[in-house]
Amino acid sequence: MAVESVTLRIAGTELSGDLAVPDEAAGLVLFAHGSGSSRHSPRNQAVAAQLNDRGFGTLLLDLLTPAEDQTDEVTREHRFDIALLARRLSGAADWLAARISDLPLGLFGASTGAAAALITAAERPELVRAVVSRGGRPDLAGGALAGVRAPVLLLVGGRDDLVIKLNEEAAHELTAPYELRVIPGATHLFPEPGALEEVGAAAAEWFTRMNPAG
Known part of the structure; x- marks a missing residue:
């Protein structure tokens, strides 16, 4: 499957991303690092x-410019x-939905990117169908949490005590x-053998909720 390098212009800022869409894709997942x-x-x-x-399909996106x-x-x-x-992620969600309008969209956020993903989900309820957080800081989404309408999966390592509490x-x-x-057994970055594989499997299962036929 080919990976396409893309440039998104959001609010006057150019952001770089890698877009991969398999044939007959079941949905799209936008990553917030x-x-x-x-x-x-x-x-x-x-x-x-x-x-x-x-x-x-997946879009891995840099939310900061090289200088930033x-x-x-x-x-x-x-x-x-x-x-x-969150502002840039929401712009990326708009860009992706306009480019590939026939597929449901999910968000995958890690660390502070999870907070941005939840804010975008609250701001774009008509676009975002599911959210997955890996070792995330959903607490930083503040008042936006109550406005999220998409189902949310919070994945946390068992040895990441502070982040468990915050989640x-x-x-x-x-x-x-x-x-x-x-x-x-997993710590914050999930480096343990099999931990990321478990994250990926759980995320894929959760994102099937975006597609009524899934």
């Missing part, structure tokens, strides 16, 4: 490959600018259907 990460994240690339194998990313490496000011990340607190604010699933 987390703190200090990019579309080249081996973790999200691994999950995207699993989703591709299950018939889902360089600044963020020093100051860390952009990775926690959830409003900025539990955020889950209570959700009014949409949700599941908080703890992956035993």
Whole structure:
């Protein structure tokens, strides 16, 4: 399956992405990368490959420009600018829906990208059909949590105690259907053998909810 390099122009900013759409795709998944990460994240690339194998198209997108990313490496000011990340992610969702309008759209967010994904889901209820968070910070979505209408899967490592607590607190604010699933033995980045495979399998299962025939 070919991977297409794409450039999205959102609010005057050019963002780079990698788009892969298998034949007869069951849906599309837009990735929101987390703190200090990019579309080249081996973790999200691994999950995207699993989703591709299950018939889902994927868009791995850099939410920061190269210059912003360089600044963020020093100051860390952009990775926690959830409003900025969400604004760009929502623009990317609009772009993807306009380009491929006949497939349902899901969001996969990691770390702070999960908060951006939940805000986009609340702002684009007509577009976003499902959300998956991996080691995410849904608490940073704040008041947007109550506005999410798509079903939400929260995946957290069993040894990531603080993030488990933050996910539990955020889950209570959700009014949409949700599941908080703890992956035993996994830490925050899921480097343990088999952990990312479990994430990918759970995400693929969740995203089948986007398609009534799935």
